[in-house]
Structures are given as C-alpha cells and as structure tokens.
Amino acid sequence: MGIKGSATCVMNFDGAKGWLVGEENKGLAAMFTMMNYERLGVGIQGIGAAEASLQSAREYANERIQSRAPTGAQQPEKAADPILVHPDVRRMLLTMKSYVEGGRAFSTYVAQWLDISKYSQDDEQRKHAEGMVALLTPVAKAFLTDRGLDTTIIGQQVFGGHGFIREWGQEQLVRDCRITQIYEGTNGIQAMDLMGRKVVGSQGKLYELFVQDVATFIEANTGDAALKPYLEPLAAAVERLSDVTEHVIKQAGDNPNAIGAAAVDYLDMFGYTALAYMWAKTVKAAAPKAEADTSGFYTGKLKTARFYFDRLLPKTLSLAEGIRSGSDAMMALAANEI
Structure with missing residues (x-):
C-alpha cells in the first residue's frame, strides 16, 4: 500500500533452526530495551508525514484561486481569491498545524524523559522518568500516528481532486503514514497498554x-x-x-x-x-x-x-x-x- 522504499515482505521460517538469545522467557524484557525508542520514533514518523502534507497544502492554498472571500475580494486584481481566504480551508490548515506542531513538541517532551531515564545520575530522578516514559510512550506512538494520518488526509482534502492523483504527492503521504498505526504495536494495543497496564495496572x-x-x-x-x-x-x-x-x-x-x-x-x-x-x-x-x-x-x-x-x-x-x-x-x- 505504501512505504514502497521499504523491503517489506513475508518471511517463512518453517523448519528453520533457532538459537536462544539471552535467558529463556526473558525475551520480551530484552526487546523492550529498544522498544520505547522505536515507538517514539514511529510517532515521529507519523508527524513527519503530516508535516510534509501541511507544507504542500499551505503552499497550494496560497496559490489556488477559487471564488471570493466571504468578506469581499481580497485580491481584486485577480480573477478570484486564493482558497486560503475561505474559513473551511483555514479550519483544515489550522487543524493540521495544531497537530503537527503540538505533536512535535510532545515527541520532544517524551524524548526528554527518555534521556533522563537513561542518563540521569540521580536514582530518584531516573525512577521518576522511567515512570513517565512507561506512561507516555503508548500515547506518543498511537496519538501522534492517528493524528498524523488524519493530517495527511486533511492535506489531501485541501487539494480537492488534485489530492487524489499521484502528481501532487499528497496521496502517497496518506499511504505511507497508514503503516505507522500498525507496526511497532497496533494503536489499539497501545491503547490497551496505556489503559490496562499503565493506568489501571x-x-x-x-x-x-x-x-x-x-x-x-x-x-x-x-x-x-x-x-x-x-x-x-x-x-x-x-x-x-x-x-x-x-x-x-x-x-x-x-x-x-x-x-x-x-x-x-x-x-x-x-x-x-x-x-x-x-x-x-x-x-x-x-x-x-x-x-x-x-x-x-x-x-x-x-x-x-x-x-x-x-x-x-x-x-x-x-x-x-x-x-x-x-x-x-x-x-x-x-x-x-x-
């Protein structure tokens, strides 16, 4: 569907021989030494696709002319005003900007806690940061990718019919962003982890x-x-x-x-x-x-x-x-x- 540059494929290991790495029944814990970083990275991937969509949509909204502003002509020397003057286009662009810039700030906020949990010399501070990382990681992965896909779809909508064809690039961002809700733990599983293990647990x-x-x-x-x-x-x-x-x-x-x-x-x-x-x-x-x-x-x-x-x-x-x-x-x- 998307991420065509990734060598994604089905791999069959039927009859293959495996070797135990580390201790038996300790594999999940070993995997999680990198999982929090990977999940934050996927959240940032979602924001990255959203940012690209925002940049294209903003440029298009400034160039594409259609109708006049509800308050009267803003560029009377032209046949019509840029679609940026219309409230609904503003709604779309500002929603995109809100998610992208707010999401980028949140990813940095979570990354700060990750750094403290790994590098702090203060045991109490490190333990506090580990708790914040455990709580916030599923939010960073799932919320940022959910809103990332929302944003790419909105960016496609700004283009109208042009957004549905390959020439403008918006449809690729929708396809590429879709995987971020699925890999490194589906977003439904992230939500269960947050609600079940981190909050109720x-x-x-x-x-x-x-x-x-x-x-x-x-x-x-x-x-x-x-x-x-x-x-x-x-x-x-x-x-x-x-x-x-x-x-x-x-x-x-x-x-x-x-x-x-x-x-x-x-x-x-x-x-x-x-x-x-x-x-x-x-x-x-x-x-x-x-x-x-x-x-x-x-x-x-x-x-x-x-x-x-x-x-x-x-x-x-x-x-x-x-x-x-x-x-x-x-x-x-x-x-x-x-």
Missing part, C-alpha cells in the same frame, strides 16, 4: 506523575498574563481526564470488559489533553518574542494555540462521555447481530 500512580507535572507548570505560571487564557481550560481538561481515569479504574474492578471498552477513547482524550499542555508551554516560550516578530513565526504560534484550545481541545468532552458509558452497548450484540 498501577492504580493511577503512573498517571499521577503526569498530572503533577502539569499542575506544577500551572502553579508556576499563574501570574503570566499571556498564559492566563490557557491555564484554566488546561486545568479543566486535566481534571476531566482525572475523573475519567478514576471512573475506569473503579469499573475495571467489576467489569472485565471495562478496560478494552475505554482504551482507545481514553488514549485519544489523554493525547488531546497532553497537546493542550504542549501548546501552553509553546505560548510561554513564544509570547515574550511575539511583539517584535515580523516573520509570523511567534505570532503564528500564539494564534494556533488559541485555535487548538477553542476548536480541538473540546473533543475531550465527547470522549469523556463515551468512556463513561461503559461497555454495555458494544458488548450487547451477539455475533450474528454484528
């Missing part, structure tokens, strides 16, 4: 590490005027996620289907909340430099953060309601009713 202790990190950031920046519009909705999103976390932990004690029913929506909700945290951090870094910015780089960051909080973070509300509904509706059908 630790009775919320690993989850609390992330909550404490966000709470520390909010408390440290309560006096920052630029951050004021973001801290309250960020705190509300974390509280909503915490309520849902507690709800699933309680459900799981009585209902063996609770974890599987909640897992994918929970990972998405966690991801949207984590990206809100990343965008708040971005505002803190960009705001002091925005006033003198003539390039649009820093001012663009601030305005994209506003879009993310207004239009994308509210998705956590519907996700929370779906999680709270439990497993009854999805498990009610017999096999012949599906």
Whole structure:
C-alpha cells in the first residue's frame, strides 16, 4: 500500500533452526530495551508525514484561486481569491498545524524523559522518568500516528481532486503514514497498554506523575498574563481526564470488559489533553518574542494555540462521555447481530 522504499515482505521460517538469545522467557524484557525508542520514533514518523502534507497544502492554498472571500475580494486584481481566504480551508490548515506542531513538541517532551531515564545520575530522578516514559510512550506512538494520518488526509482534502492523483504527492503521504498505526504495536494495543497496564495496572500512580507535572507548570505560571487564557481550560481538561481515569479504574474492578471498552477513547482524550499542555508551554516560550516578530513565526504560534484550545481541545468532552458509558452497548450484540 505504501512505504514502497521499504523491503517489506513475508518471511517463512518453517523448519528453520533457532538459537536462544539471552535467558529463556526473558525475551520480551530484552526487546523492550529498544522498544520505547522505536515507538517514539514511529510517532515521529507519523508527524513527519503530516508535516510534509501541511507544507504542500499551505503552499497550494496560497496559490489556488477559487471564488471570493466571504468578506469581499481580497485580491481584486485577480480573477478570484486564493482558497486560503475561505474559513473551511483555514479550519483544515489550522487543524493540521495544531497537530503537527503540538505533536512535535510532545515527541520532544517524551524524548526528554527518555534521556533522563537513561542518563540521569540521580536514582530518584531516573525512577521518576522511567515512570513517565512507561506512561507516555503508548500515547506518543498511537496519538501522534492517528493524528498524523488524519493530517495527511486533511492535506489531501485541501487539494480537492488534485489530492487524489499521484502528481501532487499528497496521496502517497496518506499511504505511507497508514503503516505507522500498525507496526511497532497496533494503536489499539497501545491503547490497551496505556489503559490496562499503565493506568489501571498501577492504580493511577503512573498517571499521577503526569498530572503533577502539569499542575506544577500551572502553579508556576499563574501570574503570566499571556498564559492566563490557557491555564484554566488546561486545568479543566486535566481534571476531566482525572475523573475519567478514576471512573475506569473503579469499573475495571467489576467489569472485565471495562478496560478494552475505554482504551482507545481514553488514549485519544489523554493525547488531546497532553497537546493542550504542549501548546501552553509553546505560548510561554513564544509570547515574550511575539511583539517584535515580523516573520509570523511567534505570532503564528500564539494564534494556533488559541485555535487548538477553542476548536480541538473540546473533543475531550465527547470522549469523556463515551468512556463513561461503559461497555454495555458494544458488548450487547451477539455475533450474528454484528
């Protein structure tokens, strides 16, 4: 389907002889010495495809002319305005930009914890970082690749019919990004790992590490005027996620289907909340430099953060309601009713 440059094939080992590497029944633990890095790398692969799609879509939206802006002609000397003037095209491009730049910040955030867990000389700090890595790795792999595919599809949509043909390259990015949801552990398995092993399995202790990190950031920046519009909705999103976390932990004690029913929506909700945290951090870094910015780089960051909080973070509300509904509706059908 995609990644044509990869020598992907079926390999048969029927009748082959194998040699034990390491200790018996310890193979999975050995594999995981590199798995967290690999899963973060796949998340970054998803963001990379999304970034390429965004760059092409942004350029196309500036060049392609069609109709006039709802507020009147923006380039009256031309036969029509660039499609960039239309609100729905803005919605698509800003959604792409929100996912790509927020996702890139999140991948760096997770990579920092990976580095601390490997290189810190402080035992307590290293143990704390290991907990953060365990919690955040499935989110980085699954959420970034899910939103990566979403972004490549949106980028294809910006092109309209041109996006469906090979000439423009957008369709290849959709095909190439699709594998990232599958290999290094399918995203459904990542969600089960997060919900089952990391959250319910630790009775919320690993989850609390992330909550404490966000709470520390909010408390440290309560006096920052630029951050004021973001801290309250960020705190509300974390509280909503915490309520849902507690709800699933309680459900799981009585209902063996609770974890599987909640897992994918929970990972998405966690991801949207984590990206809100990343965008708040971005505002803190960009705001002091925005006033003198003539390039649009820093001012663009601030305005994209506003879009993310207004239009994308509210998705956590519907996700929370779906999680709270439990497993009854999805498990009610017999096999012949599906």
